[in-house]
Every structure is written in C-alpha cells, then in structure tokens.
Amino acid sequence: MIVGMLCALGAAVCFGVASVLQAVAARAATPGSGSGVDARLLVRALREWRYVAGLGLDAVGFGLEIVALRLLPIYAVSAALAASLAVTAVAAARLLGVRLGRAEWGAVAAVCGGLGMLGLASGREGDGVGSTALRWAVLGTAFAVLGLGVVAGRLPDRARAAALGFGAGIGFGVVEVAVRLLDDLSPGALAADPAAYALLVGGGAAFLLLTSALQRGSVTAATAGMVIGETVGPALVGVIALGDRTRPGLAPLAVAGFALAVLGALALARFGEGGAPADGDGHAA
Known part of the structure; x- marks a missing residue:
C-alpha cells in the first residue's frame, strides 16, 4: 500500500512539472490549424526542448502510474494524479515567479x-479482471x-x-482503466486484447487534445475539464466493474478524501499552464 501511494505521488510530481514545461512550449510553437486533433501542432511542439523534457517526465510518471495501478484501487491513483495540479502550482511559483495566495x-x-x-x-486493488464487453467499451x-x-x-x-x-x-x-x-x-x-489498443489510442488522443488546448485556449478551463475527465469515470469503473474497495468501515472517509483532493485540484486549475506569462522582471504579468 505504501509503495503504491508513493509511486502514485511520484507520478503526480512528474506530471505536474511536465505540465509547466509543456504549456510554455505549446504556447511558443507556431499556431496550429485550430483543430482539436492537430498532429502537426504536436510535431511543432516537439521541436521545443521544454516539451521534450516534459515528455521525458511523463514517461517516468507513466511508469510509476503503472506500478501504482497494480497496487492500489483506481480511485486512489486517480485522486493522486489529480494532485499533479498542486505540484504544477508549486512549480509555477518556483520556476515562473507566479505568486500563490492564501486560497491557493x-x-x-x-x-x-x-x-x-x-x-x-484505501484497501487493496480489486481482483476483478474485467469482461470482454468492458475491454471493447474502453477501446470504443x-x-x-x-x-x-x-x-x-x-x-x-x-x-x-x-x-x-x-x-x-x-x-x-x-489509460488508467486499460x-x-x-x-x-x-x-x-x-495483440489480442482490445485494452492494449485502448491504452495506445487513448494515450495518444489525450496528448493531441491537451496540446491543442494548451496552445490556444484557456488553460484554466482545460485543466479543470481534464481533472474531471480523468478521475470520476475511472474511479466508478474500478468500484463497479473491477471490485475496488476500501478498508472495512472506512468507505465514507475514502469518499470524503477523494472529493477533497479533486476539489482542491480544481481550485488550482488556473495554474495548469504554469502560471501567467512573466514580465521582464520574472514576475507574473
């Protein structure tokens, strides 16, 4: 349990710092076509060293996430990954001169x-393996x-x-469910498991959409939407279909902890871009 939570938190640190680097790099890239699925924008972003460094951190974070998902229920890992926004906020304060107020x-x-x-x-992960229908549903x-x-x-x-x-x-x-x-x-x-293809397609699609959102739109709205999309659904799948459970008698504590972590992450959503652009003195404009 302790190893799993440490891996989940390590993944959150990697993803949080990566989001700062990738947001800055995406803004520096040449504007894309405006499509939400713009592979050429991703290619242009890859020319920025900060985006590549962010991908490296994402790779490390993904490895830690896999270990955590093998040891913890999905709801615990999801909440820990949502905490990457807290890491982003702190990283933004350190690296980009963004000032955090008392609320943050x-x-x-x-x-x-x-x-x-x-x-x-949190209890141990459920022992459910998922039905064939669930695997195809995840791919769809x-x-x-x-x-x-x-x-x-x-x-x-x-x-x-x-x-x-x-x-x-x-x-x-x-990706989490797969x-x-x-x-x-x-x-x-x-090769015969739809979940394997779901992992590849889901991960690739997520990077395309997130890069496009960071490049042109409001990062506040983008990161808030991302936290909701990556936490609630997978947590429900884990509990309903895969047998994830809490320790006996502690379900209310788990629900309260999950809600508190996600709501706190949403309150920090405006730091998903790594803060506002800095002025010449290195402070947020």
Whole structure:
C-alpha cells in the first residue's frame, strides 16, 4: 500500500512539472490549424526542448502510474494524479515567479489532506479482471475521444478549451482503466486484447487534445475539464466493474478524501499552464 501511494505521488510530481514545461512550449510553437486533433501542432511542439523534457517526465510518471495501478484501487491513483495540479502550482511559483495566495496554498493543503484520508481508507486493488464487453467499451471510448477532439476544435475558445481538456482527461482515464485490464502481458495476449489498443489510442488522443488546448485556449478551463475527465469515470469503473474497495468501515472517509483532493485540484486549475506569462522582471504579468 505504501509503495503504491508513493509511486502514485511520484507520478503526480512528474506530471505536474511536465505540465509547466509543456504549456510554455505549446504556447511558443507556431499556431496550429485550430483543430482539436492537430498532429502537426504536436510535431511543432516537439521541436521545443521544454516539451521534450516534459515528455521525458511523463514517461517516468507513466511508469510509476503503472506500478501504482497494480497496487492500489483506481480511485486512489486517480485522486493522486489529480494532485499533479498542486505540484504544477508549486512549480509555477518556483520556476515562473507566479505568486500563490492564501486560497491557493489552502487548496494545496486540501489536496494533501484528501490524499492522506485516501491513504488511510484505501484497501487493496480489486481482483476483478474485467469482461470482454468492458475491454471493447474502453477501446470504443478511446476512439470517441478523437471524435470529441474534432467537434471541440470548432467551438469558441473558452468552450473549446474546456471540451478539449475534458476529452484529454477521458483519454488519460482510458489509460488508467486499460492498465488494470491488462492481466497478461505476453506479446500474443496483448495483440489480442482490445485494452492494449485502448491504452495506445487513448494515450495518444489525450496528448493531441491537451496540446491543442494548451496552445490556444484557456488553460484554466482545460485543466479543470481534464481533472474531471480523468478521475470520476475511472474511479466508478474500478468500484463497479473491477471490485475496488476500501478498508472495512472506512468507505465514507475514502469518499470524503477523494472529493477533497479533486476539489482542491480544481481550485488550482488556473495554474495548469504554469502560471501567467512573466514580465521582464520574472514576475507574473
């Protein structure tokens, strides 16, 4: 349990710092076509060293996330990953001169408190392996994320960012569920398992949508949508379909901790871009 939570928190640190680097790099890249699914924008962003560094941190974070998902219920890992916004806020304050007020520091404390409650209440991951129907449903959801990106790209800027962020969150949520569904990692089993393809499609779609949202839209709306998309759905799938449970008698504590962590993360959503642009003195403009 302790190892799993440490891995989940380590993943949150990696993702939180990566979001600061990637948001700055995406803003520096040449504007894209305006589509929510713009692979060329992703290619241009990859020319920025900060985006590449962010991807490196994402890779490390993903490895830690896989370990955590093998040891903890999805709801605990989801809440810990939502805490990456708290890491983003602190990183923004350190690296970009963004000043955190009392409300923001209170939100950071709320995230930490919620995760502490979850750590006390979480049981072991469920022993459910998921039905074939669930595996195909997860793959279908991954492709639906791409469709959502196409539609969201035509919306006005603020609604566009929120929709793209929500879609990216669903894509990252697909990855969380798919990792739990992959019980046989042999090459033959992976090739025949829809969950393996869901992991690839969902992860790729999430990066496309998130990069587009960070490049043009309101990052506040994008990150808030992402937190909702990647936490609530996967947590419900874990409890309903995969048998995730809390320790006996501690379900209310787990629910309260999950809600506190996610609400605290949403309060920090405006720091998902790594803060406002800095002026010549290195302070937020």
